[in-house]
Amino acid sequence: MNLTLKIWRQKNAKDKGQMVDYKINNISPDMSFLEMLDVLNNELVEKGDDPVAFDHDCREGICGMCSLFINGEAHGPDRGVTTCQLHMRMFKDGDTIYIEPFRAKAFPVIKDLVVDRTAFDKIQHAGGFISVNTSGNTQDANAIPVPKHDADRAFDAATCIGCGACVATCKNSSAMLFVSAKVSQFALLPQGKVEATERVLNMVEEMDNLGFGNCTNTGACEVECPKGISLENIARMNREYLKASFR
Amino acid sequence: MAKSALLKSSIGKKYWMALTGLFLCVFLVGHLVGNLQLIFGDASAFNEYALFMTTNPAVKILSYLTYLSILFHAIDGIVLTIQNKKARPIGYAKNNASSNSAWQSRNMAVLGTLILIFIATHMTNFWAKMHFSEMPLQSEIVNIQGQELEIYKTVQGQPIPANAVQMGQVEIKGTGFYETGSDFKIADGYKDLHKITIEFFKDPAYGLAFTIFYVFSMIVLAFHLLHGFKSAFQSLGANNPRYNGLITTVGNGFAIIVPLLFAIIPLYIYFVK
Numbered sequence: 001m002n003l004t005l006k007i008w009r010q011k012n013a014k015d016k017g018q019m020v021d022y023k024i025n026n027i028s029p030d031m032s033f034l035e036m037l038d039v040l041n042n043e044l045v046e047k048g049d050d051p052v053a054f055d056h057d058c059r060e061g062i063c064g065m066c067s068l069f070i071n072g073e074a075h076g077p078d079r080g081v082t083t084c085q086l087h088m089r090m091f092k093d094g095d096t097i098y099i100e101p102f103r104a105k106a107f108p109v110i111k112d113l114v115v116d117r118t119a120f121d122k123i124q125h126a127g128g129f130i131s132v133n134t135s136g137n138t139q140d141a142n143a144i145p146v147p148k149h150d151a152d153r154a155f156d157a158a159t160c161i162g163c164g165a166c167v168a169t170c171k172n173s174s175a176m177l178f179v180s181a182k183v184s185q186f187a188l189l190p191q192g193k194v195e196a197t198e199r200v201l202n203m204v205e206e207m208d209n210l211g212f213g214n215c216t217n218t219g220a221c222e223v224e225c226p227k228g229i230s231l232e233n234i235a236r237m238n239r240e241y242l243k244a245s246f247r
Numbered sequence: 248m249a250k251s252a253l254l255k256s257s258i259g260k261k262y263w264m265a266l267t268g269l270f271l272c273v274f275l276v277g278h279l280v281g282n283l284q285l286i287f288g289d290a291s292a293f294n295e296y297a298l299f300m301t302t303n304p305a306v307k308i309l310s311y312l313t314y315l316s317i318l319f320h321a322i323d324g325i326v327l328t329i330q331n332k333k334a335r336p337i338g339y340a341k342n343n344a345s346s347n348s349a350w351q352s353r354n355m356a357v358l359g360t361l362i363l364i365f366i367a368t369h370m371t372n373f374w375a376k377m378h379f380s381e382m383p384l385q386s387e388i389v390n391i392q393g394q395e396l397e398i399y400k401t402v403q404g405q406p407i408p409a410n411a412v413q414m415g416q417v418e419i420k421g422t423g424f425y426e427t428g429s430d431f432k433i434a435d436g437y438k439d440l441h442k443i444t445i446e447f448f449k450d451p452a453y454g455l456a457f458t459i460f461y462v463f464s465m466i467v468l469a470f471h472l473l474h475g476f477k478s479a480f481q482s483l484g485a486n487n488p489r490y491n492g493l494i495t496t497v498g499n500g501f502a503i504i505v506p507l508l509f510a511i512i513p514l515y516i517y518f519v520k
Contacts, residue, residue: 172331
């Protein structure tokens, strides 16, 4: 496959940045999208140019490190996959592919396609945890009975890898799908109920303070989420917040 | 611990958007039932309804709630839109948003602004006239023993012959009929909103333009409701696979049927009446 790539290049956080065109040839349709970028970077390095900076880690679709807004969609045109699991067979020979960083005020660009997603960590620090004894005499988790239905829904919420595709996709740069998944995974389990009130209030306050936008229920996040996190979680967070407000 | 912020937080704003929106949906139904009398009722039925709507104390409370809801819904919407624009200072060179969300869900602010403009013109044309300006009182021609006679309808029931007014025995002050030169009120007339409405849409110069603008505004309203109705339920936390289908079906039905019935009325007046 021969492709034209339009890639966002930005030297550092202060640089203005711009889209730059690259031609790339002989790409196999079996390559992953990141492997295609590896090939491009090899060529750039051989020419003595600065390679394109992009995030990646496990390349198995479970770490949440890779990002990229490809042809107008977070993690590209495929559904239920991260960019590392996106394959070049989703594109056609001769295609022009736009590659941009995830855009949000709360996700500032560090370099090229790499953005700072520390904001998600800050939200987690505000309440995305349960306080338990970890000194060695921890209670067996299976000692607490959990209804299967609740356990399944909590697990579904916990599959969120915190990649930020929801924020990148949302026209308002809202982080509600991420925050609601983190609120839900605990709210559904007995271990999480103890701190449920503080959790939802603190996490929502932190989310608002970090400059994420407001949710307007377009549902785009749910469609683009590589882990299929459902809007039901946002509704649950809305209920949790209301409950917490009157406690 | 953070305090709940039911007004300022992102989730608090959702609740208010949903509550005021749903209240306005209820208002739409009430308004529609009244308006349909322009098709199914006569002038008296419509004017009696108009009088009831402007004088009944319970309706008054509801109408103030409606004004507040419109204001709050609009202000909340403007605040949300400004904050949301600020949340992404640099946009995408290419954004394939149509692949993941419905057009109306991404354009609620534009649709809402158009509806606000419509409400402003609509209230100027009808509401303000009904409340603040001199209105013609409802009269009709009746046939008594082969003689055509114009009479004013009154709230008290006893009609007042128009020639009593013409001959100066009775004078009209506001909506009341008075004995000429005295403060003795004989009866109250009906403000003829029916006539004002028919004449508005049948205006030889602008009637067609008013009708088209009205129908266009109802199409805008339909799109606004198509997202807004079910969105309100999600905002209030009502999302359950068991009844999501029902909410969507009822919401879509509401969003199409209510604006459609509203839009039929000016079309009926312009083309049929």
